Amino acid sequence: DADVTQTPRNRITKTGKRIMLECSQTKGHDRMYWYRQDPGLGLRLIYYSFDVKDINKGEISDGYSVSRQAQAKFSLSLESAIPNQTALYFCATSDQGGQGAYGYTFGSGTRLTVV
Amino acid sequence: AQSVTQPDIHITVSEGASLELRCNYSYGATPYLFWYVQSPGQGLQLLLKYFSGDTLVQGIKGFEAEFKRSQSSFNLRKPSVHWSDAAEYFCAVAPYNNNDMRFGAGTRLTVKP
Numbered sequence: 616d617a618d619v620t621q622t623p624r625n626r627i628t629k630t631g632k633r634i635m636l637e638c639s640q641t642k643g644h645d646r647m648y649w650y651r652q653d654p655g656l657g658l659r660l661i662y663y664s665f666d667v668k669d670i671n672k673g674e675i676s677d678g679y680s681v682s683r684q685a686q687a688k689f690s691l692s693l694e695s696a697i698p699n700q701t702a703l704y705f706c707a708t709s710d711q712g713g714q715g716a717y718g719y720t721f722g723s724g725t726r727l728t729v730v
Numbered sequence: 731a732q733s734v735t736q737p738d739i740h741i742t743v744s745e746g747a748s749l750e751l752r753c754n755y756s757y758g759a760t761p762y763l764f765w766y767v768q769s770p771g772q773g774l775q776l777l778l779k780y781f782s783g784d785t786l787v788q789g790i791k792g793f794e795a796e797f798k799r800s801q802s803s804f805n806l807r808k809p810s811v812h813w814s815d816a817a818e819y820f821c822a823v824a825p826y827n828n829n830d831m832r833f834g835a836g837t838r839l840t841v842k843p
Binding site for chain 2: 619648650655656657658659660663673674705707718719720721722723724
């Protein structure tokens with residue numbers, strides 16, 4: 616099994632619908648992140664969490680919310696999806712103690728299309 | 731604010747040729763520096779990282795990168811490219827607490843037979 620699992624892998628949804636993307640990890644890492652990837656823009660940070668009680672906004676949090684249900688689970692919600700949220704979404708984890716020493720472990724991504 | 735620039739959007743090299751992918755960063759202090767690779771349909775995989783010490787770092791798959799403080803650069807190199815290296819490569823920077831990693835826009839590598 617993958618260290619970081621994202622579900623679903625692909626999703627098409629309609630404008631205005633609520634959608635949740637889920638992420639679970641077996642790395643035992645405290646820190647989890649949600650990024651979106653757009654062509655020519657690289658990855659941009661949406662939200663991050665250092666532990667279950669710690670949630671922080673990233674660079675582009677508007678229109679998104681997150682929930683850290685457990686150390687191993689971090690979900691991203693689009694409350695009312697809009698077409699410009701069409702993107703590839705990645706969940707990532709990192710080790711708290713490393714202060715960046717180990718980089719991030721990424722999931723395989725969720726391709727979301729909003730029509 | 732910290733930022734990362736990868737000047738080359740797309741590079742094509744012949745198999746067996748050498749490769750250098752450029753990365754420049756803007757940050758108040760020396761950040762942590764990373765290179766990731768993304769194969770089609772996959773997530774990002776860490777190739778190598780630099781924190782301090784020797785400015786030439788070795789990574790997986792035969793890649794290396796050199797940190798040059800005077801140029802604010804962290805270029806990725808490989809002496810001989812293999813067809814399986816075709817992918818997109820991302821440079822990233824992070825402050826010491828690793829809570830705001832910034833990625834470059836990526837460089838797509840095509841390998842010609």
